[in-house]
Amino acid sequence: MIFGRGRFPAAVAAFESAVRAQDADAAEKAFGRLTSTVGKARDEELHDAGPRLAAVLAEVPPGPRAVVAVVIGACVERGADPAACASAVFAAAREAFEAAAVFCERWAAAGRGELPSHQGEGLGEADFERIGFEPVMAWQSLPQFEMACVAMLNSPSVRGNTPGRAELREAVARVQELTDDPFKCLAYALVVLDDEPFVAIDRATGVGFALRGSGIGDNFQLHTLLADALIGGGHLPGEAPSAEAVAMCRDRPGQTPTTGSFNLVGADGEWIWNEGNPADIPVVDGVRLVVIDPPAYRRSWPAGRFFPGMTGDLVLERVLPPQESAALLAQVAEPARR
Secondary structure (H helix, E strand, O other), rough: OOOOOOOOHHHHHHHHHHHOHHHOHHHHHHHHHHHHHHHHHHHHOOOOOOOOHHHHHHHOOOHHHHHHHHHHHHHHHHHOOOOHHHHHHHHHHHHHHHHHHHEEEEEEOOOOOOOOOOOOOOOOOHHHHHHOHHHHHHHHHHHHHHHHHHHHHHHHHHHHHHOOOOHHHHHHHHHHHHHOOOHHHHHOOOOOOOOOOEEEEOOOOOOEEEEEEEOHHHHHHHOOOOHHHHHHHHOOOOOOOHOOOHHHHHOOOOOEEEEEEOOOEEHHHHHOOOOOOOOHHEEEEOEEEEEEEEOOOOEEEEEOOOOOOOEEEEEEEEEOOOOHHHHHHHOOOOOOOO
């Protein structure tokens, strides 16, 4: 049954009360009402519910905990305070990833072969006995926790100030080591840079540019914004991305085709692949250094934001004096051959 408007606050209150009282039957009923009414809730109801649900998240049993985290994420996406919700969601997600690592280790030790899907395909009843209920439930919950954490990380205040982010990164990295699942959305969201200095140097002319970027999810987005700042700004020759492509890499919804303007190389001489993220770009003298070469081949992609809920930007601050550019360029390795 789908309850109408106004029923969501009652469901939140009932769930909150049942969880605090450790009343499993009442909590199960309230959980059903919670998930069936959230889609009809008004924004102001969601604003209130997010922090309240976050406050009891650690007490929710492993089965429904990830779904409640997703509900909290939905509240944040509709305007609930992310700073009031993120710590609890990060802590629950970290616990799930740590338990999922145990699941992977026990699964391998039992000789069970290929890991099951997160939806349960490949799991048998005996696995709950052999591996443990909580590790199995944690493994199945990872996609939901990934979704909930990304909803938190769309906020720059959460990316900058929320405790538990580093510990969550470590837990995600451990599961990545044990599986073929990259959890790319969460892994990238956890390393998004804000107010980050970049220097781009055109190798052919030696001209360098100091820039500052925030909220850039991947290097496709970085490439488009960099081309806009330098070619669109009249500092380098070439074909600039369209205004529409640039807007979609900042804050406009959607994607639109664009063509690469550069070949980007790091200070280590390795190509900066568009599929990577800005946090991987090597640092020289306190800044992430990007060397600009002509494109090795024509490459097109859909321009837009890797994280649709995250605002991105890259601002040109100044053109570097020649001696400053030359000193940085002198520290760059020869580009790797391809």
